[in-house]
Amino acid sequence: MKRLQSLKAVLMGSALAMSLALPAAAQDKEFPWMDTSLSAAERADLVLAEMTAQEKMTLLFGHFGSPAPWLNARADVPGMNWTPPEEARNQSAGFVYGIERLGIPNQWLADAGLGVASQRGPNPFLRTALPSGVATAASWDRELSYKGGQMIGNEARLSGFNVLLAGAVNTNREPRAGRNFEYAGEDPLLAGVMVGEAIKGIQSNDIISTVKHFAHNFQETKRNSVNAKMADKAGRETELLAFELAIEIGDPGSVMCAYNRVNGDYSCESPYLLTEVLKEDWGYKGYVMSDWGATHSTVPAANAGLDQQSGFPFDRAPYFGQALVEAVENDHVSQARFDDMAHRVLWAMFDNGVFDNEIAAEPDEADIDFDAHADITRQAAEEGMVLLKNENGILPLTDEVKSILVVGGMADKGVISGGGASQVYSRSGDPANGMNYGMNSFPGPAVFYASSPVEQLKERLGAEITYMDGKDLKAAAKAAKEADVVLVFGTQWTGESVDFDLALDYDGDKLVQRMAKANKNTVVVLQTGAQVMMPWKDDVAGIVEAWYPGSEGGEAIARVLTGEVNPSGHLPMTFPKTLKQLPRPVIDSEPVGDAKWAQADYDIEGSAVGYRWFDKKGLEPLYPFGYGLSYTSFDYSNLTTDTADGVLSVSFTVTNTGEKPGADVPQIYVGPKAGGWDAPKRLAGWDKVTLAPGATQDVTVTVDDRILSTFDSGDKTWNRAAGDYTVYLSHSAMDVDEETSVTLDAKTLNVANQVVTSSAE
Ligand code: BGC
Secondary structure, X not given: OHHHHHHHHHHHHOOOHHHHHOOHHHHHHHOHXXXXXXXXXXXXXXXXXXXOHHHHHHHOEEEEEOOOHXXXXXXXXXXXXXXXXXXXXXXXXXXXXXXXXXXXXXXEEEOOOOOOOOOOOOOOOEXXXXXXXHHHHHHOOHHHHHHHXXXXXXXXXXXXXXXXXXXXXXXXXXXXXXXXXXXXXXXXXXXHHHHHHHXXXXXXXXXXXXXXXXXXXXXXXXXXXXXXXXXXXXXXXXXXXXXHHHHHHHOOOEEEEOOOEEOOXXXXXXXXXXXXXXXXXXXXXXXXXXXXXXXXXXXXXHHHOOOEEEEEOXXXXXXXXXXXXXXXXXXXOOHHHHHHHHHHXXXXXXXXXXXXXXXOOOOOHHHOOHHHHHHHHHHHHHHHOEEEEEHXXXXXOOOOOOEEXXXXXXXXXXXXXXXXXXXXXXXXXXXXXXXXXXXXOOOOOOOEEOOOHHHHHXXXXXXXXXXXXXXXXXXXXXXXHHOOEEEEEEEEOOEOOOEOOOOOHHHHHHHHHHHHHHOOOEEEEXXXXXXXXXXOHHHOOXXXXXXXXXOXXXXXXXXXXXXXXXXXXXXXXXXXXXXXXXXXXXXXXXXXXXXXXXXXXXXXXXXXXXXXXXXXXXOOOOEOOOOOEOOOOXXXXXXXXXXXXXXXXXXXXXXXXXXXXXXEOOEEEEEEOOOOOOOOOEEXXXXXXXXXXXXXXXXEEEOOOOOXXXXXOOOOEEEEOOEEEEEEEEEXXXXXXXXXXXXXXXXXXEOOOOEXXXXXO
16 A cells, blocks of 8 residues: 555656646646536547556556554554555545646545445534435435435535545345445335436536446345356346446446356456447446455456446455556556456546536535525435324324323434444434443444434423333323323334344334334334334334334424325335245355355346345235335326337326325335246336325326346347236235236347337338
């Protein structure tokens, strides 16, 4: 590392000194690549032609942006004593040197998808935290996802970052995975669209976003070594499709490859993933950066398609430092490939305005409109909350209720957030600081946001509201008996690098059971990463899934519970009843056969992920994908289909038949009558419709042909089979309201999603 920095110093100090002395504006005029009438590719060509090998390498080598005391003790890198580059932002994820003589800006990297995150340390950025990724996905609201992305991109820019490590789209194949909260659920269409919109919003600030973690990064257990075994066809029809859609919609400047292996190769050394699928088949023009500690070599990684090593010294060596230059000199990595690596980074920087709209020299947080952003995160939390159960109209709470006992989840203090690299610290402070909630080492302890549901309820209701932490079960049960309504706050804290049971923290399931026994008017408010099991489901009157609701979460919860907001979220993943229902009842953690690493076999379910698996196996879930209630009711009618130009579109009418305004998420699923898919049906489209009582709206949904096709790995085509299909208009994957039939012609699309043959033509 020292060597790298000293090389840079030598370069900067000698021949380049003159150009460094020039003011930046004067230089700009002279740089032909600053001509904005040229394309990003032409501009990258021009600057690349001027670059030395050392300068190219500089763009390809990322530094960790934060001190890493834990690395000092690392046995495999003796004597490592890491200090981040001075120019890196405080407690940030990364930094890549620019090249001043050529006017190439520095790259300042921050996590990520839920807001501007900070690494652990004494002085984190205090920023707006969106609700978790699954919460946003549960809104099924494309515009809202864009708005959230736009907001965090704005805060990132005004905090001095021009690369945001956002766009987490790994699909929920493993409900116990500790990072599911960062992602967007189990369905490739929903996840790809929602994350694509968020990326587009982030990049609207003239900064780069990633999409990550490419690919098949489904569990945290043994995450640095586990092998994901997945056939090409199954991958293309599920997780890879989610990435493909997110890239088409969001056009992220960078793709972050993952920690895990895929079919034997490390993701960041996989020619299949990085070159064949991403760059050749999809024509991706941006650059691939590694996850922090996911680069394992120089030559195999560069030749497989990795363009930038990230976060050194997370890796064991500076593989893309001097070793890369030498590998090029010795022809182990071709000059063309080396140029391509640098060209991709430059292209993404030009394409996203990183050159043309540079980060302010001294970013000022006073420029952030925190009030407006509070409204955005609150709205996102509200729209993502899912009403799972509401018996006898127990919700919304009204002033008829005279006494409410609130128990558990630190609901008197705030709301919980997920742990790990995506951790955002809020301006309201952390009321759990020092309590060691969850875990006392990384990714814990859990951080809470000081947005108290209890306080917010008190502001809205006349009832007497009492809070108990629930540790004394007997006392809580006694108080529960005397209250009109009991609200139990159940948390399932999760975080990066660990997998979790589908149970509530601190014996929360037992607490709910006890409260439900004491008072039949018990409502459970869940704050969970993703799925939990609910052994008490039948004993309680109401259940609201609030996920990790972000920095205004307490207010959002209170507004939903009191009916100020009508819940409209729908589950973006299937909640199983038991672990036995899952394709892998036990998480794979032991080496198999001759392999030195654990292997998770995703060929068990293939494309039949989530609800598709439950459908195929005839299993009844606890709650199905797409499920969500409202304080009003919706009726569907006039279901019709159209196949003009060979494209399937589905039209129908939604009516609010209840007495309250509300928003609905009508869902279209499709399946071939003759079978031939891995599972009977797939989500093919949806809309989010807001309606006043009695109001009606016509909706048309156009169906992407890849959803109607199976992927042929032999000739790399998407094939839509001729025949009859059932089209379902549904409230969830398991609650079909109406169905109809449509006959589709055969159609073949190539791997770049272009129609090759269509019998309609
Ligand atoms: C995570 C990434 C994150 C990176 C930088 C890694 O541990 O897997 O998602 O962007 O750290 O903080």
